[in-house]
Amino acid sequence: MSRKDCLAIVALAVFAFGCAGVPPQHNSQADLVDVTLPASADRVKAAVTKVLLDDNYDLNWKDGSQLQTGYRDEQPSIWDWLVKGRLGVVRSWAEASVTPETDQSSRLHLQISSEGKQTMFQGWGPTAPQVPQSAENKLRLIKNELKIVQETYTTQTFYGSNYGLKP
Numbered sequence: 001m002s003r004k005d006c007l008a009i010v011a012l013a014v015f016a017f018g019c020a021g022v023p024p025q026h027n028s029q030a031d032l033v034d035v036t037l038p039a040s041a042d043r044v045k046a047a048v049t050k051v052l053l054d055d056n057y058d059l060n061w062k063d064g065s066q067l068q069t070g071y072r073d074e075q076p077s078i079w080d081w082l083v084k085g086r087l088g089v090v091r092s093w094a095e096a097s098v099t100p101e102t103d104q105s106s107r108l109h110l111q112i113s114s115e116g117k118q119t120m121f122q123g124w125g126p127t128a129p130q131v132p133q134s135a136e137n138k139l140r141l142i143k144n145e146l147k148i149v150q151e152t153y154t155t156q157t158f159y160g161s162n163y164g165l166k167p
Contacts, residue, residue: 030111030112031111031112031114032109035107035108036101037148040100040104041106043146044106044108045065050145051145055132056072057069057070058070058071065099066096066097067094068093068094069095072091092114094112095110096108110135112129
């Protein structure tokens, strides 16, 4: 066996070791919101569906009121299998339930969970969701979709009244 063959076998073994493993169980820190919204359950489910689909989650509604997503497509490309499975930095998924309280109000329980890792050889571990994927941000987007936002978000309110402004 030549030296190049040995190096190729060692490189392949190292890569296979980094890629082999059992898929992780969902055991992360959860970011959750539990609120009552002044909208019917059908409108809330439609808003949740739109917001999560716009953020590249695969949706699976169960029993008409329970939602569980797959991992969010963090960076859509032909390398998704490698990025999400082995090299990725953060991956997240969502769970939601919508239950009607009255004809004009519904209870929304939304939970966003995330896992992260730094190298190919590390396992996925629990991590806090990034701000765009946080439950609070998703709730804000759902309220925007339902048109029940109490405050208008502008650059000034988002960044603070003195951000980047000179007196």
